[in-house]
Amino acid sequence: MRITRLFFGITLFISFLTVAQDKAFTLEEIWGGAFSTERLQSLHSMNNGKEYSVLERDNTNGDTSIEVYDYATGEKANTLIKSSNIEDLKHIQGYEFSKDEKRVLLASELEQIYRRSSRGIYHIFDVPSNSSFKISDKKIQSPALSPDGSKLAYVMDNNIFVLNFVTGEEIQLTDDGKKNEIINGITDWVYEEEFAFVRAFDWSADSNKVAFIRFDEKEVPEFSMDVYGAELYQKQDVFKYPKAGEKNAKVSLYIADLGSMSLDKINLGDYKDFYIPRIKWSANPDILSVQVLNRHQNNLDLIFVDAKTKTPKIVLNEKDEAYIDITDNLTFLEDNSFIWTSEKDGYNHIYHYKETGELINQITTGPWEVTDYYGYDSKNKTIFYQSVENKNINRDIYSIGLDGKNKKRLSTKDGTNDADFSADFSQYINYFSSASTPFEFTLNNAANGEVIREIKNNQELKDKLVQYDLRPKEFSTIDVNGETLNMWTIKPKDFDPAKKYPLFMYQYSGPGSQQVKNSWNRSNDYWYMMLAQQGYIVVCIDGRGTGFKGAKFKKVTQNDLGNLEVQDQIAAAKQLGALDYIDASRIGIWGWSYGGFMSSNCLFKAPDTFKMAIAVAPVTSWRFYDTIYTERYLMTPQENAKGYDDNSPINFVDGLKGKFLLVHGSADDNVHVQNTMRLIEALVQKNKQFDWAIYPDKNHGIYGGNTRLHLYNKMTNFIKANL
Known part of the structure; x- marks a missing residue:
C-alpha cells in the first residue's frame, strides 16, 4: 500500500512537472513584462578605478540617490547624493560627473523630444561643499560640464549659453x-x-x-x-x-x-x-x-x-x-596620435595614426569585424575591443597591444559578451547572454579575463521559465543565391518531420543589421515561441546587405535597396517550402520598418510563394524617407530614380493575391504615416482587399499603455486566420 501511494505520488509529481514545463506563453505575460531580465543600471566608473556609482530608486518613497559601490566586494561605499536632500529636485533621472568628480550634473523632469533628444531641469551638485543649485527654471538641452568642472555649456531655445561657476556669470x-x-x-x-x-x-x-x-x-x-x-x-x-x-x-x-x-x-x-x-x-x-x-x-x-x-x-x-x-571611435592619445576604425581593407578594423595623419600601424587584422571599441589603457599600452572573430553570430571581448601584438580573447563563453571597463582599465564588468542563457554579469580581471566575482545571474527568471515550453532557437545556415546565410529556427514541441507545418518568416534586412545572433530573448522571441507552441515553424534569415560579414557582403545592395534582399527571402522561402515537413502553401512573412518594406515586397512580388504578410510602420517608397539614411545607400532620386522606384511596394500592388495586414502609428516622426496612406491608396485603386490599422498618436515604436498588447493580439489573430 505504501509503495502504491509512493508510486502514485511520484506519478503525480512527474505529471505535474510535465504540465508545468508545457505552460504556454501568453501575450499578456509577454507585454506585461513577465519575462523581463534583471539588468545592471547604467554605472559610472570612479577615477580611482576601485569604485563605481549607480543611480538607484527607493520604491517605498520614490527617492532617488547616487550610490557608490566597491568593485571587488560589491559592498556599498557611500551614498553620494539623495534627491530628497536637494530643494526643488523631484527625482534624479540622469547624472554626469566633472572630470575631477568634484561636481555632478543632475537631470530631472526630462521631456522627450525625438529618439535621442530631451530637455529637462538640471542641478549642479558640488561634492566638497555638499551644496547644490538649479541652473535654470526653464528646461534646457544637452548640458555639458567643462573638463575642469568650472563651467557648464548648454542649449536653450536653440542658443548656446555658458555658465561660469567661479564668477557666477552667464554668457550667451x-x-x-x-x-x-x-x-x-x-x-x-x-x-x-x-x-x-x-x-x-x-x-x-x-x-x-x-x-x-x-x-x-x-x-x-x-x-x-x-x-x-x-x-x-x-x-x-x-x-x-x-x-x-x-x-x-x-x-x-x-x-x-x-x-x-x-x-x-x-x-x-x-x-x-x-x-x-x-x-x-x-x-x-x-x-x-x-x-x-x-x-x-x-x-x-x-x-x-x-x-x-x-x-x-x-x-x-x-x-x-x-x-x-x-563612429565615435576616434581616440586621442597623450601625444595627439589617434586611434581610428575603418573598413578600408574590407573589414572593420582598428588603426593607429600619427598626429600628422601618417599611418603608424593597423592594430587588428583578419576576415572578421571589430564591433565595438572600448578604449585605450595608456599605462599598459593596451586596446580593448569587441569583435565577431569567434563566428559572426557571437560577440567576444579582446585586448591587444597598441603595436598589434599580444592579442587575448578575454571572454570565454560563446554568445554575446559586452564590457564596461573601470576608469583605469584594471577590471571590467562582463555582460553575457546567449540564446539559452539570460543575462549574467560578472566582474573580470582586464589582464586575463578571469572572473573576480559574480554580480547577477537572472536565476529567478531561469527558475520561472522551467515551467514553460521554452522553444530553443536552432542556429544554422542556408545556401541561397550563391551565398551562405545565417538562420535560426524555432520549432513546435514534439516536432515530427513526417508532418506538415506552416512557416512564418521574420526579417529586418536593413543595411548592416543583424537579427540572427546568439543573444538572450527579446519580447518578440517569446511571441515566436508562442506561435511555435500553436504549431508554426518560425525562421529568421539574414540575407545579403546585412552586417558583420565584411564590407562586400554588407554593401552589395548599394543603389538597389530591396532587390537582392527580397530575392534572398523569396529563394529561402521556396527552399524551405520544399522540405518534407513544411507546407509550401502556408508560408507567411512579417517585418517592422525596413522589415515592413521587405515583407510588403515579398508578398507583392512573389504571390505564389507567400500566403500572407504583415508590414508594421513600413517604408513604402524611399522617396518619402530622409536624406542621410536614404542617399547613403541610393544616392538621390534625381540621380537614381530606378533604385527608388523598381523596389517600391507602391508600384507592385498589382501582384497582391494573399492576405495583407498593414499597420502604422499616426505620429511616426521617423517613417511617416504618409508611407502607409500612399500604399493604401494604391491598393484601393487596384481594388485589392487587405486589412489595416492606424494607432493614434503613436510613434515609430507603436507603444504605450495596452498598445503593444493590442497590436500583437491583432497580428496573432491575423496569422491564425490566414496561415
Missing part, C-alpha cells in the same frame, strides 16, 4: 537661434536620427573654448503631423524634415574663445552640400578635429583645425565606392 554665445530656422549646438532631426548624436558642441581640453555646429534649416522643407490628443481640436507638430533629394540644413562650424571673448566662424574649405557628422577636441587644447562628409557619404575628410590661427588641415581621407560609416 549665440542669439540667432529660432525654431525651424537656426539651431546652435544641437542637431536637427535628421542628424539626430541618422548620425546618432544630439549635442553638437564640445569643450577644449583646457576648458577655455567651445566649438559648435550651427544648422541653418530655413530652406529645409517642413513636415507636419497631426496630434489628436483628447481635446476638441487636434494640434499640429511642424518640424524640418529633409526627404531624399531635398535640401538639407546648411551647416557651419564656430569656435568660441571664452578668454578673449571671441566667436569665429571656421572656413573648412571649398565644400558644397556637406555634412559635419562629428567634432571633437584633441588632447591638444588648440587642435579641434572635424569630420566632413560629402552628401553621397563616400568621401570623408578628418580635419584638424588650429584654434589659434583658425586654419584647417586635412590629416586623413577615407574613400569608399559605397559609403563610410560614422
Whole structure:
C-alpha cells in the first residue's frame, strides 16, 4: 500500500512537472513584462578605478540617490547624493560627473523630444561643499560640464549659453537661434536620427573654448503631423524634415574663445552640400578635429583645425565606392596620435595614426569585424575591443597591444559578451547572454579575463521559465543565391518531420543589421515561441546587405535597396517550402520598418510563394524617407530614380493575391504615416482587399499603455486566420 501511494505520488509529481514545463506563453505575460531580465543600471566608473556609482530608486518613497559601490566586494561605499536632500529636485533621472568628480550634473523632469533628444531641469551638485543649485527654471538641452568642472555649456531655445561657476556669470554665445530656422549646438532631426548624436558642441581640453555646429534649416522643407490628443481640436507638430533629394540644413562650424571673448566662424574649405557628422577636441587644447562628409557619404575628410590661427588641415581621407560609416571611435592619445576604425581593407578594423595623419600601424587584422571599441589603457599600452572573430553570430571581448601584438580573447563563453571597463582599465564588468542563457554579469580581471566575482545571474527568471515550453532557437545556415546565410529556427514541441507545418518568416534586412545572433530573448522571441507552441515553424534569415560579414557582403545592395534582399527571402522561402515537413502553401512573412518594406515586397512580388504578410510602420517608397539614411545607400532620386522606384511596394500592388495586414502609428516622426496612406491608396485603386490599422498618436515604436498588447493580439489573430 505504501509503495502504491509512493508510486502514485511520484506519478503525480512527474505529471505535474510535465504540465508545468508545457505552460504556454501568453501575450499578456509577454507585454506585461513577465519575462523581463534583471539588468545592471547604467554605472559610472570612479577615477580611482576601485569604485563605481549607480543611480538607484527607493520604491517605498520614490527617492532617488547616487550610490557608490566597491568593485571587488560589491559592498556599498557611500551614498553620494539623495534627491530628497536637494530643494526643488523631484527625482534624479540622469547624472554626469566633472572630470575631477568634484561636481555632478543632475537631470530631472526630462521631456522627450525625438529618439535621442530631451530637455529637462538640471542641478549642479558640488561634492566638497555638499551644496547644490538649479541652473535654470526653464528646461534646457544637452548640458555639458567643462573638463575642469568650472563651467557648464548648454542649449536653450536653440542658443548656446555658458555658465561660469567661479564668477557666477552667464554668457550667451549665440542669439540667432529660432525654431525651424537656426539651431546652435544641437542637431536637427535628421542628424539626430541618422548620425546618432544630439549635442553638437564640445569643450577644449583646457576648458577655455567651445566649438559648435550651427544648422541653418530655413530652406529645409517642413513636415507636419497631426496630434489628436483628447481635446476638441487636434494640434499640429511642424518640424524640418529633409526627404531624399531635398535640401538639407546648411551647416557651419564656430569656435568660441571664452578668454578673449571671441566667436569665429571656421572656413573648412571649398565644400558644397556637406555634412559635419562629428567634432571633437584633441588632447591638444588648440587642435579641434572635424569630420566632413560629402552628401553621397563616400568621401570623408578628418580635419584638424588650429584654434589659434583658425586654419584647417586635412590629416586623413577615407574613400569608399559605397559609403563610410560614422563612429565615435576616434581616440586621442597623450601625444595627439589617434586611434581610428575603418573598413578600408574590407573589414572593420582598428588603426593607429600619427598626429600628422601618417599611418603608424593597423592594430587588428583578419576576415572578421571589430564591433565595438572600448578604449585605450595608456599605462599598459593596451586596446580593448569587441569583435565577431569567434563566428559572426557571437560577440567576444579582446585586448591587444597598441603595436598589434599580444592579442587575448578575454571572454570565454560563446554568445554575446559586452564590457564596461573601470576608469583605469584594471577590471571590467562582463555582460553575457546567449540564446539559452539570460543575462549574467560578472566582474573580470582586464589582464586575463578571469572572473573576480559574480554580480547577477537572472536565476529567478531561469527558475520561472522551467515551467514553460521554452522553444530553443536552432542556429544554422542556408545556401541561397550563391551565398551562405545565417538562420535560426524555432520549432513546435514534439516536432515530427513526417508532418506538415506552416512557416512564418521574420526579417529586418536593413543595411548592416543583424537579427540572427546568439543573444538572450527579446519580447518578440517569446511571441515566436508562442506561435511555435500553436504549431508554426518560425525562421529568421539574414540575407545579403546585412552586417558583420565584411564590407562586400554588407554593401552589395548599394543603389538597389530591396532587390537582392527580397530575392534572398523569396529563394529561402521556396527552399524551405520544399522540405518534407513544411507546407509550401502556408508560408507567411512579417517585418517592422525596413522589415515592413521587405515583407510588403515579398508578398507583392512573389504571390505564389507567400500566403500572407504583415508590414508594421513600413517604408513604402524611399522617396518619402530622409536624406542621410536614404542617399547613403541610393544616392538621390534625381540621380537614381530606378533604385527608388523598381523596389517600391507602391508600384507592385498589382501582384497582391494573399492576405495583407498593414499597420502604422499616426505620429511616426521617423517613417511617416504618409508611407502607409500612399500604399493604401494604391491598393484601393487596384481594388485589392487587405486589412489595416492606424494607432493614434503613436510613434515609430507603436507603444504605450495596452498598445503593444493590442497590436500583437491583432497580428496573432491575423496569422491564425490566414496561415
